[in-house]
Amino acid sequence: MSTTTTEYQVTGMSCGHCESAVREEVSAIPGVTGIDVSAATGRLTVTAEQPIDDAAVIAAVDEAGYEAARS
């Protein structure tokens, strides 16, 4: 099985709770198999079974209360 990894920059996260909020929303996107997120760097790395829709990731992060951009 191949996987695809996509990186985003998230602004506004300040702590582990923020990371958890982003993780929870992004993990609900179909096909997502892995998430790495850091409040310290703002980096969000999403691993999926196949290329995921940037808009879906950005919308999920927005739902969590933060802003993401493909990096």
Next chain:
Amino acid sequence: MSTTTTEYQVTGMSCGHCESAVREEVSAIPGVTGIDVSAATGRLTVTAEQPIDDAAVIAAVDEAGYEAARS
């Protein structure tokens, strides 16, 4: 009914999630009827039916992951 209000200074909160975590733990203390907490100022104000045990409040804040001191 009389109430008593006690103020604490909490260090380490950075966002609304942190405030919620503190609020959740402190609200579990018997007798607590009101909580005001601000990540911006670190101020935690606890209202209770009768004087509350500082140690209980400090322990609850510790449980949430932060440090409090009576102010």
